[in-house]
Amino acid sequence: MAIENKVQLWGFRLGWLMIVFWSIVVFLNVLDYFSFRTDVEFLLWKGNLVQNLTWMASFYVHITSSIICLVTGPFQFVPRLRHRYPKLHRKVGKAYVFTILFLAAPSGLYMAFFANGGFWAQLAFFILAWLWFITTFLALQTAIKRDFVAHRKWMVRSYALVFSAVTLRLYMPLLTYGIGQFGLPTMDPELAVVVTSWINWVPNLLIAELLLRLAPKSL
Template sequence: MAQITFHYLPLRKNAAFLQIKQTEVSEIPFYIFLFYLHVYSAIFVLFTGFTQFNSVILKKQPIIHRNIGKLYVFTVLFLSAPSGFFIGIFANGGFYSQISFVSLSLLWFYFTLKGFLAIKSKNIVLHKTFMLRSFALTFSAVTLRLWKVVLVYLFQPSPMDLYQIIAWLGWIPNLLIIEYYIYNKSKK
């Protein structure tokens, strides 16, 4: 993910994926700004999210967990999810892809907010379940790209068909896996 993100340095209007988004770049105010805001804030939450489930940090350095968690929550709620919502409206693949990415950003915002509010209410169990859901959606940046490689290798679909499929496969399986994990943990 870092390597993909570095394709966008230096900031250009035609870097990498933006080469096929030139209509949006030239015709939609703030598209390029919100695109870059999403790219760089999302890579930040991806990396910070990994630290949040580290048992050593949780037990021995709770202040680090708390502070990184606050950065994660702030970044998702005020940068990553809102910018993802905006660029999701203009997603490749048409209506079905747009619905997927907009839904993803709304759920990402909601789960993160619920996790934050749960810890403010000192409900650690609810906090953990919602933050697991939030990070499952954060991790969709990775799984979307993995599915893309697998589907292209196996089926060579047309680019727009591929985009419509990975728009959903990038996050639905992640959420199902996390729900299964949460369900099994609750049974113990």
Template sequence: MVEITLRYSGFTLDANFLMIKQTEIEELWWYRYVFYIHVCTAIFALPAGFTQFSPYLLNAYPRVHRAIGYLYVCTILIFAAPSGLFIGSVANGGLTSILAFELLGLGWFYFTWRAVRLAVQRNFNKHRDFMIRSFALTCSALTLRFWKVALVYFFQPNPMDVYQIIAWLGWIPNLLLAEFIIYQKNHKL
């Protein structure tokens, strides 16, 4: 993900994915700005999220856990999820993809926001459940790219068909896995 993000470091309007978004760049004054806000901030959520599930970090360095948690939450709630909702509203692949990305963005925002509210209420078991859900959606950036490579390699479908499929595969399996993890955690014998 860092390598992909670095491709956009020149803030050019023809880098990688933006090559196929030229219509949006020309017709929607806000698209380029929102796209770069999304790319430049969402990359911080992945490493921040990976650290948050370490019992060692939580117990030995609770202030570090909290500080990284604030980075994760602020990145998502202020920048990454709202910008994702904007760019998702004009996703490639039509209504099918738009719906998938809008639901992803809304879920990402809601699960993160809910996790914060639960932490404030000191309900740390539920907080952890919602952070698992939030991070599952954060990881959609990784799984979307995995599915894209796998589908193209094995099936060589039409590019827009791929986009419509990965828009859903990028996050639904992650969320199902998160629910399984939460269920297992909450139903230990």
């Protein structure tokens, strides 16, 4: 039993390192947007929306707040850091919650109405934004009630949705180009947008639920 727990623990540590790695990759990728040019990656898809000041403001609020949560989130799950620096853990946690509830989720909800891919893609991002808000709010609520077991579970779910910023950037090129390298048929970009709008977060939540069942008690 002890060996099984050690294997699980090292598995979670490896997973944590992968999450940190991809979070940093996305962080470096997002820096391009702060040139404030409109000919950068995602913005090239948005057409005349880049002339809409409300949408552009929401876009920059969204990517800035999301990347803060993406990069800081993993460190909140390290037991040693939580126990050694409880005040820092609470401060970072409050910043994470505030950022999502008042910046990232609302801006994501607004941007969902303008998502490429039509109704189904817009619905996917709309649900994502709401679930992001709800899971984070429940994480806050359980922390206030000092139910820290439930709090950690809701934070895992919240961060699984934050991590969609990574999986979105992995699946889109994979579906439109990457799988073709293995002789598999690639998707039309418009269809890939719709498919990616769902698979960038639904599997994340399912994996989070699985991990919550398998996680060692020490996590």
